[in-house]
Amino acid sequence: PAATASGSFSMLAGGDWGSLIPSAMAGLIVNLSQEYLEQFVRMKFFTEFSAALLGGLFALLSVTIFPQLHLSIIIIGAMLPLFPGIAITNSLRDLMAGDLVAGVSRGVEAMLTAVSVAVATAIILSFTR
Template identity: 40%
Template sequence: MEVLELDKQKEKDIVDICLLAGRIMLKSGAETHRVEDTMIRIGKAMGITDSQSYVTPTGILFSIEPTSNSYFSRISERSTDLHKVDEVNSISRQLTGGKLTVEAAREQLKKIERTSHVYSLWIQVVVAAFVSGCFTIMFDGSWFDFLPALLAGGTGFFAANYFHRFIEIRFFAEFLASMIIGVLAYFFVSIQWGVEIDKIIIGSVMPLVPGLLITNAVRDLMVGHLVAGLSKGAEAFLTAFAIGAGIAVVLSFL
């Protein structure tokens, strides 16, 4: 009975650490194949040579053997925090190299899960505003369009985050934010603060474009994770469609 209890406790420790590592990475914007690979490597470092991991953008399935019980972890929210992904990868490498104990790894993973590296909303808005202005110049806009793009892009990014607090579906938040960007761009050009409305709009919507999501979708498809790649691609398409639809609605009425 004591041996059985020890085996159960070891299994619980392995499952907890692997699921915790996978959950942190998936919530932080890692590709699904990277999450699976990290979980399997952690399992091997803990003496499990035939662990099974299946990851989708919304959930993780893990078992220590093909015929053993499977454990599931639901992922409801995802963001972008690549620093956390790097930290979990570092812990995985240390475990594999025997430089870290199981208990120390568990404590570090829990600390990573509690820590947030996300900047405050106002810092994000300021950065998004300058990025919008710079993208406008990069897309052959004139310096007269820099300030309008800066103001429209910052306002649109703030609106997207503000609306998302009250509207759980990101499609509508991004749709409304892009409409605001279109209205502001038209307004600035009409009062002669800007020259080319198309360049202002293109630069202003760039902070809303799901670049990481598109990259992960392509990478997952390239390594054969068709379900994850297609679902992420569909999510990216809906975001792009929301942005385009919001701008189209504004321009069709003005």
């Protein structure tokens, strides 16, 4: 499912059929590495950062081998499943329901997840300069 979602997200982001396969493979790498790392490391921030970094490295490798591919499209497709959309929604729902402790804690967790993915992506993009 992760590979299918990542490939589909790359197509929705304006990618062509050539970016579908590398984006799907990068998404699969992200998902498998996240599942593997969660067995050993209990820090969600670190596992998502490492998974995003590995997926970004695969995207960078794909663009290095096939220069006609678009790095930004592949990275969008690979990283989008990591972003915590449901966690942000649940946080806002908890806050509106008056459960301030749960809402704030879920919101902070979602923001840390988003920041970890963004930092990993920024590190990968810094290699292209």
